[in-house]
Amino acid sequence: MGEEGQKEGISRREMLKCSFCAGVALAAGGSLTEAAAAVDTKATSRNRPEAAKAHFIKSMSCSQAILETYAPVFGMKADHAAKLATGFAGGMGMGHECGAVTAAYMVLGLANGPKEKKVFPKLEAFNKAFKARHRELGCSQLLGVDMGTKAGMREASRKGLIKNRCPEYVKTAGELLEKMLA
Incomplete structure (x- = not known):
């Protein structure tokens, strides 16, 4: 996935981080919208x-x-x-x-x-x-x-x-x- 992921604009590491954040938000009774908002705050x-x-x-x-x-x-x-x-x-x-x-x-x-x-x-x-x-x-x-x-x-x-x-x-x-x- 290395180069392909980079061409798509998201690295494997970022994908895993997003997945982890979504899982934590869902486990805590939150929503995917809340998880997305949390990831958005990491904007560069x-x-x-x-x-x-x-x-x-x-x-x-x-x-x-x-x-x-x-x-x-x-x-x-x-x-x-x-x-x-x-x-x-x-x-x-x-x-x-x-x-x-x-x-x-x-x-x-x-x-x-x-x-x-x-x-x-x-x-x-x-x-x-x-x-x-x-x-x-x-x-x-x-x-x-x-x-x-x-x-x-x-x-x-x-x-x-x-x-x-x-x-x-x-x-x-x-x-x-x-x-x-x-």
Whole structure:
């Protein structure tokens, strides 16, 4: 299986690790979905931005997609990251700062905190780079509708804005994090 497994993109060792994780999850009364989520948290720096984007597409939570992807790198369990990030999606549910951006702030804090002198320059650099790509940081501004209102949320849904634009914002946050964490 050596070379063939490598051509397929997964080594024998990775296959065994996935099988083991699935077996442990099932034995503990969990599901294969939980096992897959556990394996997903092992994403490498090369594919974490794409993993975060894929997570967003499944969950539609920008903040959870970023924090669940990156927090395990710093020893935080993905389920704890999901709970922590819940209130930050959709600009904290009010159309304010994009959830992918605020989750990236949390990741930068995990990597550089608790010293503000070390964290704040990283946040400033992140903001500058994100704005260079997307011109804005706020959810409502990025989507062009007031995400702080039910009417704005309906309009965003009707126009497919969240489904079509937000995955790229999540991916951008991941790409910028990769550069800043390297």
